[in-house]
Structures are given as structure tokens and as C-alpha cells.
Amino acid sequence: MSLSARIYGIAVLSGVTLFSGCMPAYRAAPEQAQIAAPSGWIGSSSEGSVVDSAWWNAYGDPALSAAVEAALARNNDILGAATRIERARAELQLADSSFGPSLSFDTGAHAERALGPSGMAISRAVQPAVQLNWELDLWGRLSSQAKAAELSLSATQADYDAIALSVAAETARTYIGLLGLDAQLQQAKATSASRAEALRLAQEKFDAGYISQLELTQAQSELEAVEQHIPQLELAISRHHNALRLLSGELPAAYEQNTGSGLSGLSLPAPGSGLPSELLRRRPDIARAELGLASKDATLAASRAAFLPQLALSARAGALYVSALSYDPSKVWSLGGSILAPIFDRGRLQAQFDSAAAQRDEAAFAYRGVVLTAFSEVENALAGQRRFAEELSHVTARRDVLKRSLEHARNRYEAGYASYLEQLDAQRNLYEAENQVIAVRESQLQNMVDLYKALGGGWDYAKTVKPE
Template sequence: MSLKTLATCLAACGVLSACSVPAITEAPARAAPAIPSAWPGEPASQGQQAVQAAWWQAFGDPLLDRWMALAAERNNDVLAAMARVDEARANLELAGSAALPQVSATAPLSAGRSLGARGLTQTRSLQPGLQASWEIDLWNRLSQLRNAADLRLQATQADRDAVGLAVAATTAQAYIALRSLQAQLAAAQSTVRSRQDAVRLADDQVRVGYISQLQQSQALAELQSVQQAVEQLSLALERQRLSLLQLVGGAGDEAAQALMRETLGQGSFDAVALPAVPSAGMPSALLERRPDIARARLQLAASDSNLAAQRAAFLPQVTLSASVGNLLINALDYHPATVWSVGGSILAPLFNGGRLQGQFDAASAQRDQAAYAYRGVVVKAFADVEGALLSAKRLQAQWEHARQREAVLARTLGFAKDRYEAGYASYLEELDAQRNLYAVQQEVIKLREAQLQNAVALYQALGGGWQTPPAAPAAAK
């Protein structure tokens, strides 16, 4: 076939196929996220200072730093995310190979025996050679598929970073919860010792008739209540210990066990400092700070490229092929004969029972799903930041009120002791003051834990110091 004939066939097939090529529509307008102009009630948070990548160092606890390093190295979710990146990279190589010529070596060997005019004859043949084929990417179908694979690789890398950030935040929150339970348990154990002294004193006073058995039973009941709390806190501490170990490789990991023994043996809840509220910056900058937003955006771009590739499938595909080799056959006394062929083919879809249209419609629906998924991630990101900023203010106010109440109740307990020792009040008044002071001590610790947990959540909501990689190719249209 001459080049002129080939061009004529290609043009005719293109005209026939183009009649059925669907148009690509834009993503639904409702999928576009609304970006606020500023954070409500946060005029002081408009600074542009970026969150540091090692944001957990702001808590000033060296043991926390070591837990974070161990989680980044051994957490199972992080390792699985890294394996998904390797898979996406391999898929990119696979998509790129489709646009390159395919060359294969062949060596067909055959032997046979047949009956002919001269009787039985045996035939043996060998034909070593090379075969090559190449699909010409006239309509950018293959390049669109490769671009989609490239974008999916970048989305997978962003997903790996999002998983790493989530694991880091979870590890920090688990460590803070462990320290909080240690502090609560220490306060409860200290209260148990004071209640035991009170019970011994009440026993002596009952024997001499100074107080009634009612007051003695009240003191004993208060002791049992706090001892029960000690058991509850001890159980919660053990469960939290296992949870933290699970984040860094499990209870069987020797490095994790060694770090846990060191953590339980030294340090305290007071060693975890409450960092200043980081700058949230402008809301629009959040789109470049969070890896989950980048992942959703890249997945949307990849779905656009895939949709364009499905549209190109309606157009003719041109494939060139060639082969060359030697033919060795016993009929020629095994003298090699050179054989070759060159050709091309045009595949123009005319009727396929709606298969191509169904694939295009599915790709279009997948693009719309990706657009809505991107909108959902952005909306959640804004809510995360705004909620953490509001919580930081309210929790600080609650903690300050609780500390003031603790100071007042400490003085109240002193007054109750003085009144009891002077004979102006019963021992039940002192017991009530002890109970109130213990409750507020636990509340102060829990509020400080809530502040620290919220600070971690705010760092995570702001992207944890992650920045969008500089080169992110857009989907071709």
C-alpha cells in the first residue's frame, strides 16, 4: 500500500469515527469548594510564617522526639504507603512503555511428516528473526494515559505524606495521653496516701469517742473510691502503653520496648510544654499546605487525563509492524533464506455495541467523583483548622478557671482542717473539701491534656509543615 493510499484510508476512517466522538464536559459547578477569605475571629493569625516540618519539637520533650522518629521508621501504615508509591512508580513505567516500539525475538521451530506424491517426507524448519510493532499516538491517547499515571504517582506520594502526618499526629497524641494518665495516676496515688492517713486518724478518734462511726465510714468510703480510681487509671495506662507500642512496631519490638521503659521511668507530664498557637495564615494558603488536599487535586487531574484518553479511543489507531529473519528448511538443504515484511494497520471503531461510550461515561463519572472528593477534602480541612483555633481559645480559658478553682479549693481544705481541729466543724466537712480538691486536680490535668491534644490537631490541620512539591504537571486537555 502506498503512502497516499494509507493517508486516504486514515482520513476516511477518521471522518467516520469523528462523527461519534463525545465532547468532554467540565466538572460539576457544585464541586468547586468555597474558600473563606479569613478565619472567623482570628485577625491575629494572618501571618505567613510556615509551620516547621518537625513541628513536634515545639512541645520541648526529647522523649517525644524519639517516639516520633521511631514511628516514622517502623509504623506499618507508613511502610504500606511507601510500598504503594513503588507500585504507582511501576505503573508509570508500564504506561510509558505503551508509547514505545515493541521488539521481540522469535525462533519458531517445527518438524513434520506427511504423505506426498513421492511418499512419506519429513520436513524440519527453523525461522529465527525479529518482530517490531509501534502504535502511532496520533490523538495523544497513550500520552494521556501516561500523564494520568504520572499524576497518580504524585497523588500516591502525597498520600504517603498524608499517612506520615496522620501517624505523627496519632503518635504525639498517644504519647500525651500516656503522660496525662501518669499524672492522673500519681495524683490519685498521692490522694490514696492522704486518705489512708485520714482513715487511721478516724479509727483512733472513734476508739476514744471523739467522732462517730458515721464519720469513720465516710473516710473509709472515700479511701475505697480513690483506690478504685487508681485501679481504673492503672488499667487505662496499660492500654495506652500498648496503643503507643502498636504505633511503632508492636509490643514485640525491642527498640520500642526499650523506649517505653525509659519513658515510664523518667520524664513527666509537666515536661510536655504547650506551644504557642501556630499561625494559620490565609485560608487560601491551606490548599498548598496539606498533603491530603494535594492528593485529591492530583487524583482529579489524573481523572481528567483518563477521560481525555477514553475520548481518544473513539478515533482510529494506527499501528506499524515489521519483521525480518532467516528461514532454514531441509527442503532447501538448510541454506538460509532471508525473509521480511513491513506493514501497517488502521483500527477505526465503527460499531462496538456501546462499549466505548460506556467506558467514556464511566470515566466522566469518575472525574465527577474525584471533583466532589476534592471539594470534600477542602471543606473538611477548613473545618479542621477553624475548629482547632476555636478550641485553643476555649480550652485555655477553661484551664485557667480550673487552676483558679484548684487554688481556691486548696485553701478551702486548709480552712476545713483548721475548723475541724478547732472543734468548729465535723470531719465530714474536711472529707468533702478533700473530695472536691481531688476532682479539680484531675480536671486540671485532663484540660491540659486536651490543650496539648488540640495543639497536635492544629498542627495536623495546618499540614504539619508539608509543602506542595514545586513541579506538579497539569492534566492535558
């Protein structure tokens, strides 16, 4: 090796060493953002198969399954999330395009009329050329940018799945709520018919002098109370129906009452919760936060590498056609390289690095928040699974007791041992108890939807998101 080549190599190495000393040290994520999965669930759980990806079919209602599948196909939020995947894919392609050389063609032409030794002369020139540019990724800046874009694409894909899971769960909850309102409306209409008949009999007995004015007006009041509840339920049904159509990306339409088995006909599935550590790979929102954190970390690495010199190579080859040479082309070419090393930029690179570090730390805390929320949601749903079963058992038993109580009150009244107000009071208590049974059953079914959603809805990290 010649002396000049050695001197050149030593100079380059010294320059790289000098600039690498100016590069800031890597910043790890804050320790406060770290979180570990608990060893077990507080609530009752099962370690069996967690959730099937089409979990809504477990309720055994074809109309529910059709509503969820329609929402997954046409919901506006899901369609919008799909476009974000396409944008992230294009951004990844843009980042990948930074690797390797770029080739371009350009040509220049000009004509000139000027005074020369022999008088006025016109000259024309054309110079077509092909140019090659290539930035070498010596320090991994470009590869870090590409990695950030790749992770961002995977995070966007996980975000799509998280939105789809939320839409499916909200559709199932809305549908179950609609069935609950239907059941309450049927109960209210049946009670209204029963109390209208009771009022007719009370009117006859009042006319005959067997009951007082107070007992008659009380019977009228009880009937009006139920009649008042009916339009409230019908309004709530209309709003739930429109909400269900909105989730499916459809315009409002007239509601047709469900002709299926209704709320009581829905099966109550019992998914296994699995181990807490498995939850970190079964929820798309956790994957989205984790991949977002990794993307920000790659961006931080790219901003750190920006402190080092950038080496670019360029080459140009073409031909020169000049009229003075009778357009006999002359070959022209150039070959060179450049090193761009930051010296003084008024703190721009440091500010970019600090901003990237802060964004990475923010993503780390966001990931921690998502994980905490996930474990809390599972525990709440597991607790509700047992509590709602207990509550339903009690309200059902109370309803059965009140049915017998109403029968006793009716018999006592007809036998002349009690007033008509005692029978009215028993009717009111039974009506409230029947509505409580419907409400608790609805809450129990919706809590199971919450459990399916909290467990990830059958989503699998390995099958959906590309591994790092």
C-alpha cells in the same frame, strides 16, 4: 502527488472526520464540586511561619520526639504505603512502555516426512525473524493513559505523606494522653496516702469519742473511692502504652513510668496558621485528592480518544532455512500497517466513557469534601487554642481556691467550729479540681497536635509532589 495518493489521503481524512464526529464531547466536572478558600480565619491566627516539618520537637520532650520518629520509621501503615508507591511507579513504567516500538524475536521450526515424486522424503525448515510493532499515538490516548499513571504516582506519594502525618499526630496524642494518665495516677496515689492518714486520725478520734460513726464511715468511703480509681488508671495506662508501641510497630511490653518532667513539663507551642489559601498546598491529603482528580480526568481523556481509529505499524524480517535448498537461507520480510476503527461494539466504548466520567465526578466531590474537612479542622483547632487556655485559667484558679478552702475547713474542724464531714467535702472537691486541671492541660496540648496536623505538619506541595 499521484492521483491514487490523493484519493488515499482524502479517504483517510474523511474517515478520521467521520469517526471524530462519533467521539463524545468532553464533560467538565460538576459546578457543585467547585470550592474556593475563605479570605481569612474565624478563629485567632498568626500569619507567620506555619509549621516546621519536625513539629513534635517544639514540645521540648526528647521522649516524645523519639516515640514519633520510631513510629515514622517502623509503623506498619507507613510501610504499607511505601509499597503502594512502588506499585504506582511500576504502573507508570508500564504506561510509558506503550510509547515507541516494541521489538521481539521469534523462530519457527518444523520437520515433515511425506511422499513425493521420488518416494518418501524428509524436509526440515527453520525460520528465525525479528518483528517490530508500533502503535502511533495520533489522538493522545496513550499519552493520556501515561499522564493518568504519572498523576496516580504523585497522588500515592502524597497519600504516603498524609499517612505519615496522621501516624505522627496520633503518636503525639497517645503519648500526651499517657502523660496525663501518669499525672492522674500520681495524684490519686498521693491523695490515697493523705486520706489513709486522715482515716487513721479519724479512727483515733472515734475511739476517743470525738467524732461520730457517720464521720468515720464517710472517711472510709472517701478512701475507697480513691483506691478504686487507681486500678482504673493503671489499666488505662497499660492500654495507652501498648497503643503507643503498636504505632511504633512493636510488640506489647511492660510499662516503665515516665521519668521526665511529665505533662506539666511539656512546652505549649504556638504555630502560625498562615493564610487560608496556603492550606491548599500544605496538606498532603488535599494534594492526594487533587492529584487523584487530575488522574481521573486524564483517564477520561483516554477513554474519549478510544473512539478514534488506532493506527499501528508492523515490520518483520528474517531468513528461511529449508533442507530442500541445502539450508541456503532465503531472506523474508514484511511491512504493513493497520487501522482499527470502532464501528459497532454494543455500546462498550460509550459505557467505558460514562464510567470514567462518573469516576472523575466522584473524585471531584471527594476533593471538595477533603477541602471542607481541612478548613473545618483548622477552625476547630484555632477555636480550641483560645478556649482551652481560658478553661485552664479558670480550673487552675478554682483548684487554688479549693486548696485554701481545705485549709480553712481543717482549721475550723480542729478548732471545733465544724464537723469532720466539712473537711472531707473540701478534700473531695480539691481532688476533682486537680484532676480537671490535668485533663484540661492534656486537652490543650492535644489540641495543639490537632492544629499542627490540620495545618499540614510542615508538608510542602512543591517539594514533595512533582508539579504537573
